Structures are given as C-alpha cells and as structure tokens.
C-alpha cells in the first residue's frame with residue numbers, strides 16, 4: 001500500500017513491497033462521506049486484489065495490531081472490529097457496533113473462564 005506505516009513493535013513492513021496493491025490507494029481507502037453502496041463496490045474490488053496477494057496474512061496482522069483504517073489483508077474496518085481490533089476512531093456506526101459486540105463477547109468469555117477456574 002502507498003501509506004506510511006505507524007508500526008506496532010511486533011510487526012515489520014518488509015512484506016509491504018510484495019503487496020499487489022501498489023498505486024491503488026484509492027481502491028483501499030475510501031473518500032470522506034463515501035456512499036455505502038460505493039464502499040461495498042470498492043471493497044469488493046480491493047478484496048479481489050487481496051485474495052491474490054502473497055502477503056495477505058502479514059498485511060492483515062499489521063493492520064490489526066496497528067488499529068488501522070481502510071481495507072487491509074482482505075478486511076475492512078468492520079471486520080477488524082469484529083475480530084477485536086477496531087480502528088482507533090471508528091468512523092461508521094456499524095464499526096462501533098462490531099467493536100462493542102467483540103468487547104462484550106470477550107468479557108463473557110473472561111467471565112466464563114473465571115467461573116471455571118473458581119469452580120476448580
């Protein structure tokens with residue numbers, strides 16, 4: 001991608017030069033106030049690139065750990081939020097909702113784990 005990387009300490013950008021999306025920033029990052037229908041179309045095109053990309057997992061991991069915005073590693077903001085890696089400042093309601101669901105699920109799992117440990 002043609003972006004600067006604010007890298008998480010556990011990631012490296014060595015993979016970025018092997019991505020198939022060079023020069024296609026407009027496909028992976030939507031404009032402000034993008035219409036939902038247009039976003040769906042744009043992200044479908046981005047996903048097609050990602051699915052043929054040799055560094056998809058490195059890209060996805062980097063975006064998750066750095067809480068990125070945009071389409072990375074075949075995931076959009078909402079999908080990263082659902083996986084527990086919401087962007088720092090979610091820009092859409094659906095992303096906030098996915099983030100909150102992931103947090104609730106995490107808390108429920110922690111609670112269940114603590115109950116199991118307490119029960120011995």
Ligand code: SF4
Pocket residue numbers: 001016018019020021028049050051053054055056057059060071072073074
């Ligand atoms: S996985 Fe997608 S966003 Fe990441 S480098 Fe490859 S084409 Fe670009």
